[in-house]
Amino acid sequence: MSLPLVVFLPFLGAIAAPLFAQGGRTAIAIASSVPALIALAALFPHWETLADGGTVLFAKEWLPAIGISFTFRLDGLALLFSLLILIIGLLIILYARYYLKKGENIGKFYALLLCFKGSMLGIVLSGNLLLMVIFWELTSITSFLLISFWNHKQDARRGARMALAVTGGGGLALLAGILIIGNIVGSFELDDVLAAGDVIKAHAMYPVALTLVLLGAFTKSAQFPFHFWLPHAMQAPTPVSAYLHSATMVKAGVFLMARLYPALAGTELWFYMVSFTGMATLLIGAYVAMFKHDLKGLLAHSTVSHLGLITLLFGMGTELSAVAAVFHIINHATFKASLFMAAGIIDHETGTRDMRRLNGLWRYMPHTATLAMVAAASMAGVPLMNGFLSKEMFFAESLKVNLPGAMAWLLPVGATAAGIFAVAYSARFIHDVFFNGKPTNLPVYPPHEPPRYMKIPVEILVFACLMVGMFPAFSVGPLLYSASYATLGGAVPDYHLAILHGFNLPLMMSVAAFVGGLLMYSQRQKFFAFHARFKEIDEKAVFENVVTWLVNQAHRFTSLVENGSLQRYAMLLVVSVIAVAIVPLAQLGLFIGESGLSPVDWPTGIAAAVLIVSAIGAAMGHRERFSALVLLSVVGLVVALAFARFSAPDLAMTQLSVETVTIVLLMLALFYMPSWTPIESGSNHRIRDVILALIAGVGMTLVTLAMLTQPFTSISEFFLENSKTGGGGTNVVNVILVDFRGFDTLGEITVLAIAALGIYAMLKDTALTPPPSDGQGHAWTRDAHPLMLKQLARPLLPLALMVSAYIFLRGHNLPGGGFIAGLITSVALVVQYIACGMSWTQDRISIKYHNVIGLGLLFATLAGVGSFVFGYPFLTSTFEYLKWPVVGKFEIASAIVFDLGVYLAVIGATLLALVSIGRLSPHSAIKSPQEKA
């Protein structure tokens, strides 16, 4: 249980930490340290198991179907990284407390830092590769946020974006690689994968998987040619650089190589890909570091170079190279983190990081200078420092690689060259900054030592450098052994940790590097002049150009398909529907199925003819809007007749009432709109549309014909059989609506309600002035509410309400029900508005239709929830027979409550929509004289 605790505590801390921000920087720093302290305490008891190469496992199922599980696995390698992350993390928290200024958003900073720490711990402790990828991506995201912490700076935003693009993209490649590996092994559990190394390496997909995984590792660890993001990430606050870009995040890539070493390493492909990439990175980073004037730029390129060194070591595949790699991971983390912190202190106290201005700081801050010099010496590989030991091992291993012919010299020479550069840039760091004359033009003058506690983290790390350098076997021996054991996945070859191994070739290489480096530094002006002759490739510009190109292509594509014309979109939609439908339908190849055609009776034929003529008339004469609308209503009425003709009385009644409401709605809208449609499309355009319409129409005719002449079996037998016995009603359609498929109906009246509320919202503050006359130029009649209509409409209301109540009540057994009754009531009310005017009706019907909708939905939902009370699923209905006086035996089903909800929702929605439109111009010119009074 302690392992998931270690991973998830920082995330909990990230939630809690901002709460302490009010208490000031010290309070939040203390609060943020708690998760790491607990984690260290939780890891401590496991040491016994790990020292001999054992593992601690925590497994919990998550998504077994796709192979993800909450498996956390602690072994020597994971422990080493956990300790680096936790201990350096603690030092960073302390350091940042003094680094950040008052008034900065410390809550956000510490929360992000803790999130990052949790993600990093997740990577190293994951025992499931997919889980690891998730944490991997989390580090990309949290580091993006940390780099852009000062998001008012444009460079910080750009640097963060670049880092995210490169590492995030690498993360995708890694995911693909992991999926392939999981596919080969049949499991994503780390234990299974590590045990299946031979199977993976023998598999045909091994090169692909390896390339993808290495892409992930190389992007994360800033290997050539992906190294360019790391220097630009230096826009981050220095605690972030010290933590992410020396000790942790960039180490995730080399961690991955160490983690999968038993599963992937040892082939020729691995050797060439990893060692040559590492070699190139080592040399390029070291060379460029020489010429950087920015203190952090120097350190960043030096980091790139050292990461290349570690990668190279993993690639070489000699007996001890992996051990040397692990050792150098420890050493680099300690000296580079302290150097970054020292650089941050200098920046903090002088206001600049430009080494052309920073000179002779020894006089002002001797304490800091001493610490920085020791750390830089370690970076250069001076004896008695930890950097010397692992570099010595590196030199020794580089001599053991067997490459054919002249290539045999490649590695030792390259290693020595890199050593020369490292000594040179380390010398520059020391000499240029702390000696070499006087500071020039410092923003803060005179500089002085930082607060006492800001130096403590640096002191601790420098002390560690010295301890490891002088007493290696005592200080890191056991940790290195268990980490190497875990990396190699078994027996560790014999090796000996000592300050000196005698006068041998590696030592000579060290001496050569040292002398060469100092010589190079002393002649630096010549090198600077030489370097200045080459035009420096600005990786950022290249990257930005690539991004710009991609954005432009995206814009071009977007404007190609999306030109802003809805008319065009509608056309494209129709075309694509036709294109999608035509392929399978063309293969169907039959128009009249086995059932054949049945004879047509005259009345049906005439009705169909009326419909077809009216529809075509409406389409052809659509410019004359009012007549087209009349023809449209004819079509709607014939459709209602068709429902009645073909055994669907409920549908006929619904269609009839909806038709009425729709036409009223369209008439209302037409009142405000132009009554003519101008000719806008050219004739080609119209011919194209006619062709599209004809294709659609012919297609639908053929499809319908094919469908109607096919024999079929329906699933409706169930409804017919159970309607009476299960739902208590004989009108099967209604029982389906309120009982069998009640949940659908609930959803549908909700949509209705949302549409009505949307209409209300759209028109709430809108005013439209109707045209002063109709389409033919006639003035509107003065008598907006004719007497005859008024006198007829008023007595109609109670009658209509009674009819709708009747229709509603009988709905369960005979055609009718909530939908139809609601529509009839709506029509009756709308007629009042039309006949008597808006204000007259509103004075008398003061119901708010919003509330009616709400009440309807409430009834329907309650009817559903009610069945929970009796222990049945949502919307289970029950029914009972009652004997009413006069009416006789009467059946009452609980579904009637639901139907009542439908009834109310329909009324509310319909009237809210129509009244909203009717209210559009409350002061319109055509009020009846009575209303004016």
Add this chain to the structure above:
Amino acid sequence: MELVFALVIGTLTATGVYLLLRARTFPVVMGLTLLSYGVNLFLFSSGRLATGEQPILGTADSYSDPLPQALVLTAIVIGFAMTAFVVVLSLRNLADNDDDHVDGTQPKQPDIDVQDEEEITGK
């Protein structure tokens, strides 16, 4: 009978699609209405055409398919909600743009404002 029914649906689809492709909101709304008539009839007919077999128990010997009828019943009501919504959308368009063209007449906004553009492309 089936042929007549299919022709009706075809006509409704063709006229609906043609009006849907017009440039003004009112014809488009009418087109949508015609198209939804066609779709409703098509859905309904997937239960096949039956005469005098209304699915009300005890009124006939055999019954037509009630399920498409239930589907179409709600489709009619939802179709009305949709029509009303689109009509109001076009009214709002008329109020805001003084025009009932489906594309509106507001000047086209650039996709991304200049500040963002600079951010993304790094110019």
